[in-house]
Amino acid sequence: MSRQWSRSTGTREALLRTAREVFLAKGYGEATVADIVETSGISVGSLYHHFGGKPGLFLALWEEFMHSQEERTSRAAKAAAGTGERFLAGARAYLEGSWEQRDVARLFLENDGPAEFGVLRRHRGWDWIGGNKKLLGLDGSRRSHILVVLLTTVMGESGREVAACESEKEALITIDAVIDVVRRMLDTAPDVAGASPAG
Incomplete structure (x- = not known):
């Protein structure tokens, strides 16, 4: 269970780091979920699971x-x-x-x-x-x-x-x-x- 939690936390932090980079580079409006997924190498399913989409990442x-x-x-x-x-x-x-x-x-x-x-x-x-x-x-x-x-x-x-x-x-x-x-x-x-x- 703790390994799963650690992996989940690591995924969440990686998505936040990547979203930050992408939003800073392109602005929120121009950035896409595809940009974040491609840059992070994390699946779109994981992004939606943790944040519910691009707005959730920005608000987090x-x-x-x-x-x-x-x-x-x-x-x-x-x-x-x-x-x-x-x-x-x-x-x-x-x-x-x-x-x-x-x-x-x-x-x-x-x-x-x-x-x-x-x-x-x-x-x-x-x-x-x-x-x-x-x-x-x-x-x-x-x-x-x-x-x-x-x-x-x-x-x-x-x-x-x-x-x-x-x-x-x-x-x-x-x-x-x-x-x-x-x-x-x-x-x-x-x-x-x-x-x-x-x-």
Whole structure:
């Protein structure tokens, strides 16, 4: 049984690796199941068994990327002291991950995925808003809601900007600029625990 599980896991990982290469080379819309099967050497039946088709492969790659971003962000936030500083540490980690995984990040920013991708991305955005609200210790007021929506939107769009950078130097300058803007937003928000008063 464990040998079967190992073979199954290996097949799944090989398909994901190959799909990533093919999607990056051709884009989601132009890539075909035949391209992935031919490049991987794995049967079309196995692809459909594990992922249900091309959309399932794309969404599995996206989930992998998002999971790694969430883990990276969470680790960085937990290591910092103070609510505002935890958010900033998590924000920096998220942006650094957008640069380090820029090839796949760009793939997900192109709006070139399966039809259900937009809906899943919106749901994940709502999850991030809820997580950020909790991290910042915000109450249920409309003002707090707007603040966390703005911060989360800024981070999402900034991840796109970082992933689109042409060099590491440009990425680092962009990350520092985003963190400065986000710090200013937090500094003017008296309802964020640990934020310094605006001065």
